[in-house]
Amino acid sequence: MTAQSPRIGIIGTGAIGGFYGLMLARAGFDVHFLLRSEYAAVAEHGLHLNSTVHGKLHLHPVQAYAQAADMPACDWLLVGTKSTGNVELAPTLAQVAAPGAKVVLLQNGLDVEDSLREHLPSSLHLLGGLCYIGVHRSGPGVVEHQALGRVNLGYHSGTAANDEAQQKAIVEEGAALFHQAGIESQAMANVHQARWHKLVWNVPFNGLSVLLGTGTSAMMADESSRELIQALMTEVVKGAHACGHEIPGSYVEQMLTMTDTMADYLPSMYHDHVHKRPLELAAIYARPLAAAKAAGCELPRMQALYQALSFIDRRNR
């Protein structure tokens, strides 16, 4: 790598931040990790990745920080925290960002950038990153990677808002970083469309994993839950269409096939529920439902699932 190579900051080194940060560092990038509760463990023992794709990898030493104030200014910030804390995250991002830095939210759900945007300096570019990956933490600084890895990127807002060519250049620069780390990544013309695409998978699997208390394999193997998954996916495609984003009907079949080929996977919402953390219901359910409704489109199964999850989430904390 040359000295001009961009400096990358990982904000929130959980499963997602840990995986992508480690892969980028391994590819030679200058990667700095912000941690909270796991700082001591990672500073001492490094980051471990147990991957069914890449084998066992160990990053040590790690450029790890317990406070944003100690970090150098970064050109790219990859945010792997929960979308429920985006507003509170703004000062940290402002502190760590180099002038004109690109902030990428590696989060699920619709419009997760909106609440953050108004609290960010206007000079920063904000992007959405949709991760198609099966990954979870198994201990402090230990990430289990089960399948896939693709990151699809889209430009959300910033000084390139009115300059499509610049947006394209930024998003392609981001995709190139991932490519150099051996990770599939696609530059998307429209971050909203990219987020609706990802919702097709997240809406059924995140919620049903909590409601039915199980992972993807059992849900896909049972005729009734599989029909329900397919019906929910079809509703999301309908909602996207109402909001002006075309998703081909074949995409539902594609997501089902992809899930069939995966090993059993427990989505992040399952883990959040087990650990009594707040569920990401606003981003994954409430905002898409509200957007569809504003466009005159009711999604009754998704709404019923959201209502049941809201009840469960409130009782779980």
Place this chain on the structure above:
Amino acid sequence: MTAQSPRIGIIGTGAIGGFYGLMLARAGFDVHFLLRSEYAAVAEHGLHLNSTVHGKLHLHPVQAYAQAADMPACDWLLVGTKSTGNVELAPTLAQVAAPGAKVVLLQNGLDVEDSLREHLPSSLHLLGGLCYIGVHRSGPGVVEHQALGRVNLGYHSGTAANDEAQQKAIVEEGAALFHQAGIESQAMANVHQARWHKLVWNVPFNGLSVLLGTGTSAMMADESSRELIQALMTEVVKGAHACGHEIPGSYVEQMLTMTDTMADYLPSMYHDHVHKRPLELAAIYARPLAAAKAAGCELPRMQALYQALSFIDRRNR
């Protein structure tokens, strides 16, 4: 009571059979109880009812039987078993029924009479009984009665099939039995309409009690689950309408108000799930959904609930 007083047989002395049988016996009727696992306990200690309405009642001795062959011929047979076992029950009913006897299925769900009918002697009248009651077993021969008690009766099939006046007379005779025992009872002109009415309550509360693992109070108190309950009720009204049975829109409000006034209640499906018994999904979900679909009416929330419950039920046994 005179010697002409009808002889009543209780087939399946669980919470429902135990409650109505005890109340009828207490009113002076000649009531005979068929039991299985609880025979010895009831023969020795009698039937206990702890009622918030009627206080503590004790029936002892009880005319209890472990086998249908030992029972005298009965003019009315009140069936309190699960609808999942109706076909297997036919020989028992045929054995205990007096000539021209009336068989009343005190069960929830749609068309629960149909599978039984073809296995019953054609000389027997078959009626549906819809119980609006909060009741559960707390031990062998011990019934807890929490609220309500009404039984709505409708004629299903038998030798009066083409004689509306005779149907009316039979159903009113049945209602009169309950009235004499201090129990509200209404003769309904149409058993199918009566069953759709009852589904308005059972569809949301039975299923959601399993899915959300809680009783009526918590579900009614939470804004999200209350909205889901109301939406499910509205779908059932729509399904009934498609099948030719008008239920006034105000009925949904009425059911919500009734539930608000009840003490917390765990529906029978909750107890079935906890005890790993089969859930009554065919009667309460599959058949109404199929009937509505055949009439060109989709009920997406109810279908989603049915699919989730089917998954849960299969994994629970």
